[in-house]
Amino acid sequence: MPAKPTRTGRKAAVAVAAGAVLVVLAVAVARAGGTGGTDEPERSPAAQQPREVRLPPAGAGFDYQIGGGYELPEGVEVVSRDREDDPAPGAYGVCYVNAFQVQPGERDEWDDDLLLRDGRGRFVIDDGWDEPLLDISTDDKRARVAEKVGDWFDGCAADGFDAVEPDNYDSFLRSEGLTTEEHALELMKLLADRAHAAGLAIAQKNTLELAPHREEIGLDFAVVEECGRWKECGGFTEWFGDQVYVIEYEPAGMAWACDNFGDTLSVVQRDEYAVPAGHPDHFRAVCPRP
Numbered sequence: 001m002p003a004k005p006t007r008t009g010r011k012a013a014v015a016v017a018a019g020a021v022l023v024v025l026a027v028a029v030a031r032a033g034g035t036g037g038t039d040e041p042e043r044s045p046a047a048q049q050p051r052e053v054r055l056p057p058a059g060a061g062f063d064y065q066i067g068g069g070y071e072l073p074e075g076v077e078v079v080s081r082d083r084e085d086d087p088a089p090g091a092y093g094v095c096y097v098n099a100f101q102v103q104p105g106e107r108d109e110w111d112d113d114l115l116l117r118d119g120r121g122r123f124v125i126d127d128g129w130d131e132p133l134l135d136i137s138t139d140d141k142r143a144r145v146a147e148k149v150g151d152w153f154d155g156c157a158a159d160g161f162d163a164v165e166p167d168n169y170d171s172f173l174r175s176e177g178l179t180t181e182e183h184a185l186e187l188m189k190l191l192a193d194r195a196h197a198a199g200l201a202i203a204q205k206n207t208l209e210l211a212p213h214r215e216e217i218g219l220d221f222a223v224v225e226e227c228g229r230w231k232e233c234g235g236f237t238e239w240f241g242d243q244v245y246v247i248e249y250e251p252a253g254m255a256w257a258c259d260n261f262g263d264t265l266s267v268v269q270r271d272e273y274a275v276p277a278g279h280p281d282h283f284r285a286v287c288p289r290p
Helices: 025-033 139-159 169-174 181-197 208-217 233-240 251-261
Strands: 061-065 076-082 092-098 163-167 201-205 221-225 244-248 266-270 284-286
Touching: 061 244, 061 266, 092 139, 139 163, 139 181, 163 181, 169 181, 181 201, 181 208, 201 208, 208 233, 221 233, 233 244, 233 251, 244 251, 251 266
Parallel strands: 061 076, 076 092, 092 163, 163 201, 201 221, 221 244, 244 266
Antiparallel strands: 266 284
């Protein structure tokens, strides 16, 4: 499938956003070794208890708040927020994590060799969001990326989120051929195992071409941007049923998604940066009810 424009890394573009640690000893030892970056804070003993993975309610009211949390709109039961934000009280919480690229301003938190470089030694950048891609081209590098991102997952669980949304699964499309679909699949399998060990469900973010692998990878549901605009929502429902949570950014895409899937899927239209209520650029709409 040809590459399409994507809208990712929204949290880093605006300054509006202000695990359960695994009880397996091997994880604690690996975490102590580090992968570059700062250590996560120690979690309380209560937060270290394993818990059962719980899936989001299908077709429920949905909001996408990764640019900053705000009071839940009426009828919302599922909310995605950035990992540095708090989960929304009373809702199923999805924790947004930039797992395949690096937020602007966070390059120093990663080991230098985990940042993807081209043949001239330059960072490979997602120009749309000024995000360096992570180098996931070897088993060792994937394991190190998964350990660092997995620590973030543990933090999401400890904070009370129910699921994680690892973004930029499709970064191989922007990697100048230096990473591949297979590399992405192998890293996502590590991330899915880590999420489930922490008691978190895990979402596939976009990337329809890899949806047929959802069961072997262990993905539980899908968070999809602009499947109405690209008329591919049905491709995601083929693999994820009605547990597809849709974000549109343009009126035409929203209209198509509502007309074709508004009665079965969770669909919301947000402004480009998903800024919180009260911000002058905030916009939110849902499908009209019959």
